[in-house]
Amino acid sequence: MKVRLFKPSVGKEELESIQDSFKSAWLGLGPKVTEFEQRWSQYIGSKESVGVNSCTAALHLALAAYRFPEGKKVLVPALTFASTAMAVLYNRLIPVFVDVDETTLGISLEDLDRKCDKDCVAVMPVHFGGHPVPMDELVAWAKSRGLKVIEDCAHTAGGKYKGKSLGTWGDIGCYSFEEKKCMTTGDGGMISFDDPELLNPLRHVRWIGINKDTWVRYEQSEMGSSDTNGWYYEISDIGYKYNMNDLMASIGLVQLQKLDAMNRRRESIIGQYLNTIKDLDYIHPAIPYHLQDSSYWAFIVRVQDRERFIAHMQARGVSTGVHYMPLPMQPLFMKFAGATPVAESIWKQLVTLPLFPDLTAEEIEHVKESIRSYDGE
Ligand SMILES: Cc1ncc(COP(=O)(O)O)c(C=O)c1O
Incomplete structure (x- = not known):
């Protein structure tokens, strides 16, 4: 007998859901992504969510939202996947590796306090294996130091700590829907947060910085708008091709129900x-x-x-x-x-x-x- 380590649990319902997208022949960033973002926000209890193509992208953009000056430091656990610290480097920031708690293997609150200095701007706890970091203590500590908290929730989806969803304790929660994770969209990720002003620009940043995505332009033209400038869009910021697409979201909508x-x-x-x-x-x-x-x-x-x-x-x-x-x-x-x-x-x-x-x-x-x-x- 051969037993696999991980295996996505997908079947007929996911296939049917993808078929919907095939029928409407809209596979890219579109209405399914919006629906999935809304359902995800409701599910975890956050105000807003932005669908992206991986948790790596989510972590990158979450840090980018704060526009920290180059060379500032971000506290990350030593025991984690590369993406947590890679996102720090993408933003031209410096990772400060913090030891882990001997019992939970999550970031050590004692070592955090030791390693934190005046150049630190954020902390990225990872719920290792899905086990919650004591977020009440961590958030209180981070606030007292003026640090932003970006939760790396790649190992958990739907988990709670003291009755509150993981990913909603810190300033921003980043999730992974890669094929081996708690739920999947093939590859995929989500950024969730309660501060629309800070985070809504990320809807453009995930789409090459363009302030009006193709679906919005298409909808305007379908609604018979006489505006001949419907094609017009602006780019005011560096952006990335990090969007989730409707095929992924179709799978995600079903996976979320399961x-x-x-x-x-x-x-x-x-x-x-x-x-x-x-x-x-x-x-x-x-x-x-x-x-x-x-x-x-x-x-x-x-x-x-x-x-x-x-x-x-x-x-x-x-x-x-x-x-x-x-x-x-x-x-x-x-x-x-x-x-x-x-x-x-x-x-x-x-x-x-x-x-x-x-x-x-x-x-x-x-x-x-x-x-x-x-x-x-
Ligand atoms: C702790 C952690 N953060 C981030 C990621 C990146 O997730 P993704 O593959 O969706 O980019 C992973 C992936 O395994 C991870 O384990």
Whole structure:
């Protein structure tokens, strides 16, 4: 038996939804994107959302919205995917790597306080694996330092902390709908926020800086406008080709309806895994999974002899992953490295195991059995 690590849960409903876009023959940035943005805002409880083609783009634009002067610093966790810190570089800012909390693997509030100096302008917490950073404490701390908070929610969609959606605690929330994530649009991302004045310009910035997208111009002409200047638009700002399109949004609208059910299914699978490992002394959950109102993207464990464990699982056809080698260890980011001893020691034990809503009972049993049979080898 072969068990995949991640697999998008898509089917007939998504296909039907794409068909709608085919029928209207409007595939690019259009009404479906607007509908998805509105539904997403309602779902998480934010005023506005802007659909983009990835979370990487979302993080880039979220920072760009503040027009921080070149050379200012942004605090990011050492244990995260490249995009978090890459967005800082895109904006000609400097990433300051902060160590992670030993228990949650989220950004360490103590180390944040140590690493923050007068040049820091923002902090980008990552809800690692989907586990919430204590946002009440982080936001209060950031406010006291005059920092903006951009939540990197790539690992979570629909998760809550103290009853409030992740991504709505900070100034801006950035989400990923890449194919392996909690819900997908193939590739895709969303920027959500409560300050329309600051963020609405991003609707242009994601569309090469043009202040009137093609759909708006098309709608005006369809409505029989006699204005012969309908083609006219202005570009006042640097923009990017970062838009979400109607095909992605068609998938997203259906996935959003399934999201709560998919999150509950993930909770159920994680619960079964936790039950299996609770009495084993060679394997432990990497983060303190709280299986309520949760949206965990990955099931990650800590194992002493990681390479041997990975080889054991591979031999049984169970795919595994490692999330992540700390970014300051990557050649590009080495020159920004500071002391992040917890990330640098714990990452060596991390192994990601298969987690996706469509895992079958046989597949789950096979993963559990493979974990149990490791000790004896
Ligand atoms: C923490 C984190 N931030 C950002 C991203 C980027 O997401 P996307 O692939 O949608 O650009 C990822 C992707 O895995 C991620 O893990």
